[in-house]
Amino acid sequence: MKRFFFLAVVFSTLAFTISRPTVSNFIFTTVNDVPDLPDDPFDYSDITFPAHLLNAENDTIDLGYEGGGIDSLSFAGITDQGATLGRVLFYDKKLSSLETMSCATCHNQAMSFAENKAVSDGLTAPTLRNSMHLNDIAWTNKEHFFWDMSESDLKTMIRIPLTDENEIGVDMDDIAQKLNATSYYPQLFTDAFGDATITEDRIAEALVQFISSMNTFNSRFDQEAENGFAGFTSQEQLGLELFSTNCNNCHSQGGHVIFGDFFPPPGFPILEFAPFIFNNGLPEDPEDAGAGNWDPAFANLFKIPTLRNIDLTAPYMHDGRFETLEEVVNHYSDEVEANEWTGEIIPPEGFGFTDTEKEALVAFMETLTDESFLTNPIWSDPFGLETNLENFHIENLVIRPNPTRDIAVIEYDNPGQKIVTFHIFAADGKLVLNEQTRSDQYTLDKGIFQPGTYFIEVLMDDRKSTAKLMVQ
Numbered sequence: 001m002k003r004f005f006f007l008a009v010v011f012s013t014l015a016f017t018i019s020r021p022t023v024s025n026f027i028f029t030t031v032n033d034v035p036d037l038p039d040d041p042f043d044y045s046d047i048t049f050p051a052h053l054l055n056a057e058n059d060t061i062d063l064g065y066e067g068g069g070i071d072s073l074s075f076a077g078i079t080d081q082g083a084t085l086g087r088v089l090f091y092d093k094k095l096s097s098l099e100t101m102s103c104a105t106c107h108n109q110a111m112s113f114a115e116n117k118a119v120s121d122g123l124t125a126p127t128l129r130n131s132m133h134l135n136d137i138a139w140t141n142k143e144h145f146f147w148d149m150s151e152s153d154l155k156t157m158i159r160i161p162l163t164d165e166n167e168i169g170v171d172m173d174d175i176a177q178k179l180n181a182t183s184y185y186p187q188l189f190t191d192a193f194g195d196a197t198i199t200e201d202r203i204a205e206a207l208v209q210f211i212s213s214m215n216t217f218n219s220r221f222d223q224e225a226e227n228g229f230a231g232f233t234s235q236e237q238l239g240l241e242l243f244s245t246n247c248n249n250c251h252s253q254g255g256h257v258i259f260g261d262f263f264p265p266p267g268f269p270i271l272e273f274a275p276f277i278f279n280n281g282l283p284e285d286p287e288d289a290g291a292g293n294w295d296p297a298f299a300n301l302f303k304i305p306t307l308r309n310i311d312l313t314a315p316y317m318h319d320g321r322f323e324t325l326e327e328v329v330n331h332y333s334d335e336v337e338a339n340e341w342t343g344e345i346i347p348p349e350g351f352g353f354t355d356t357e358k359e360a361l362v363a364f365m366e367t368l369t370d371e372s373f374l375t376n377p378i379w380s381d382p383f384g385l386e387t388n389l390e391n392f393h394i395e396n397l398v399i400r401p402n403p404t405r406d407i408a409v410i411e412y413d414n415p416g417q418k419i420v421t422f423h424i425f426a427a428d429g430k431l432v433l434n435e436q437t438r439s440d441q442y443t444l445d446k447g448i449f450q451p452g453t454y455f456i457e458v459l460m461d462d463r464k465s466t467a468k469l470m471v472q
């Protein structure tokens with residue numbers, strides 16, 4: 001497969017009304033790859049629930065977290081083509097403002113779509129909190145998103161990382177043009193939605209479908225649950241027992257029948273969303289009030305994440321304070337700071353586990369790992385299967401448009417002040433620009449272009465980057 005480093009620069013001039021001054025808008029895309037997709041879409045929509053998670057009596061009623069079992073309606077909206085589009089969007093750096101980041105930058109499949117850092121590097125600043133794993137969120141805690149539970153609808157929620165200037169930073173006014181300029185999005189949107197129209201709503205919808213399809217139904221825990229945990233070691237069985245009695249009040253894993261329903265003990269604060277978010281006796285975080293950010297009455301409450309695949313998503317807690325599951329268990333055992341919320345669910349002095357019990361709890365949590373999830377191609381990166389050609393590209397080439405001055409600056413590494421040649425060809429093949437420089441940047445002036453499509457070739461020694469430029 002040939003892999004070009006395409007740069008498509010779209011200069012568009014938008015004149016809304018006669019009185020409004022003409023606004024030039026530079027949009028550039030670094031189309032460095034085309035996704036490698038199967039001829040027939042992967043099967044995202046046919047989801048088989050493990051029998052032990054099925055709620056046979058009531059599975060057509062939206063049960064949310066309560067009741068016993070999984071709510072199949074959580075998956076009703078998933079189509080194979082919609083999730084395929086979502087997969088491409090999830091991994092496509094082209095969406096981000098400087099084309100350096102995708103959802104997958106902070107949500108890595110090998111870590112169950114979390115990241116192995118306490119906080120993630122945003123575009124301009126570290127993120128406030130620890131990146132969250134994305135497995136099983138469509139059904140385990142499906143109306144409560146982010147650590148502070150500030151969003152209750154996944155589709156609305158997804159617009160936040162999508163447009164946050166510190167994360168993907170999509171400019172929704174430009175994105176349709178930018179994605180339209182690729183060879184693959186018009187067809188992917190048509191397959192998913194019936195026509196090629198690109199809207200924010202469709203982007204969010206496709207991402208929701210993709211993320212909702214991410215489920216870990218193939219852990220040892222799931223396999224063993226089918227036969228009464230007979231295959232668990234005695235240590236894992238002890239862990240299961242300790243978990244069911246001490247942890248499951250809060251981490252009830254989607255109204256899991258095996259773990260029973262949540263019955264608030266006497267004196268339990270009445271919270272309509274318990275046990276979705278709570279406080280687990282961590283020291284109060286002066287930097288972060290959790291749900292207190294949107295309602296002071298809920299200060300210091302944080303989302304109770306599902307513990308499926310928890311062994312893979314270190315570090316732990318909203319601030320990534322614990323590196324290992326052993327440290328987490330030590331916290332619950334010996335380091336709890338009682339407060340108005342922990343009440344009787346967590347003893348004021350902590351659970352006081354023995355070493356054997358601590359090891360058993362960790363061993364139990366390890367049974368919640370679904371290895372197949374980490375390598376399943378349906379959730380894998382469709383871009384960049386061949387990386388060796390990278391060596392032939394000009395290093396660190398980026399385009400920084402400056403809309404207020406009608407220019408775009410092409411920057412690249414050139415420490416040896418080598419000769420760099422810029423060729424620009426019109427669509428009919430005619431050479432319209434041939435310039436050389438020893439600098440590490442080159443300025444394109446919109447003034448020299450008639451509307452139309454152009455090809456840019458940048459040459460340095462034996463390296464070459466090609467680019468597509470659209471002037472509107």
Ligand code: HEC
Binds near residue numbers: 134
């Ligand atoms: C710069 C890193 C970064 C990028 C890029 C990023 N995220 Fe996140 N994501 C986070 C962090 C950090 C959180 C937790 C935020 C919080 O609670 O304040 C999070 C939380 C989430 C959640 C909530 C999960 C839950 O259990 O509540 C979802 C869903 C999500 N991200 C999806 C996405 C999608 C889709 C994209 C791409 C459009 C994306 N993220 C891009 C860092 C990132």
Ligand code: HEC
Binds near residue numbers: 248310
């Ligand atoms: C009172 C409710 C409650 C109980 C009981 C409870 N937890 Fe938690 N758990 C939480 C909350 C809330 C968080 C998130 C806290 C935060 O980040 O501030 C959490 C987080 C975690 C995490 C980290 C999740 C992640 O994605 O980073 C692990 C692991 C965990 N708990 C394990 C346990 C174990 C093991 C037990 C039993 C010994 C237990 N929990 C008991 C409420 C509880």
